[in-house]
Amino acid sequence: MTTPYELAKEAAAALAEKTGVEKHDIALVLGSGWLPAVDALGEDYTEIATTDLPGFSAAAVAGHSGKIRSIRSASGQNLLVFLSRTHYYEGKGVAAVVHPVRTAAAAGCETIVLTNGCGGLNPSWSPGTPVLIRDHINLTATSPLVGANFVDLTDLYSARLRGLAKEVDATLDEGVYVQFPGPHYETPAEVKMAGILGGDLVGMSTTLEAIAAREAGMEILGISLVTNLAAGISDQPLDHAEVLEAGRNAATRMGALLGDLLPKI
Ligand code: 8IG
Secondary structure, three states: OOOHHHHHHHHHHHHHHHHOOOOOOEEEEOOOOOHHHHHHHOOOEEEEEHHHOOOOOOOOOOOOOOEEEEEEOOOOOEEEEEOOOOOHHHOOOHHHHHHHHHHHHHOOOOEEEEEEEEEEOOOOOOOOEEEEEEEEEEOOOOOOOOOOOOOOOOOOOOHHHHHHHHHHOOOOEEEEEEEOOOOOOOOHHHHHHHHHOOOOEEEOOOHHHHHHHHHOOOEEEEEEEEEEEOEOOEOOOOOHHHHHHHHHHHHHHHHHHHHHHHHHO
């Protein structure tokens, strides 16, 4: 039986062969609304399909592209950018959700930037506002870890990296990200519950990946793009087209944020 860790090693070896890059430095996972920002990270790149690597399955959501871009940045970093992710709600299992994270670790990345599009509970966060993830609440009732593997999640989202992000943009707020299983959005009562629990952001990704990244020893930065106010916070209904539009409108800011931040890491 191939373990998830061995499968990730195989994927990393295939990645090195197909990109010609022996070691990657920083991994990024792009969530809903983040794809338009990718071009700001560098023009010197090779792109492969995730399905060219062992263990990856095809992307399932409109606006999510099943590609991996290996970028040589202007500052000389090898960036490994996943242009889409596998979501828990796809039903492929938690190991499939975190396979990109484990592949990034096996490819040599010491740092991972997990991004997402999400709903915001703070009414002052208009669509297109980036928020640093300070901590999370995992409501999926599962873990990527199996067995007696008691990984410490204190300071899961690196205070050092959050500090660097604020050096780039002092207006950045922080929040607690709550992962629901999805794929439906929350009811207003569930959003209210998330707020009572201490949450500021609601989404369908990131927490399981962060746990796997911590297990792998990577330093983690989480950035949410608030693409909509969470259900019941505004009287507007939620729809996926709004999410994609908020991303397009915020692309310049997100690209500049990442482009300025990564060289400092
Ligand atoms: I984009 O309001 C996006 N993803 N759970 N709730 C949840 N996920 C989301 C939301 C949201 N917006």
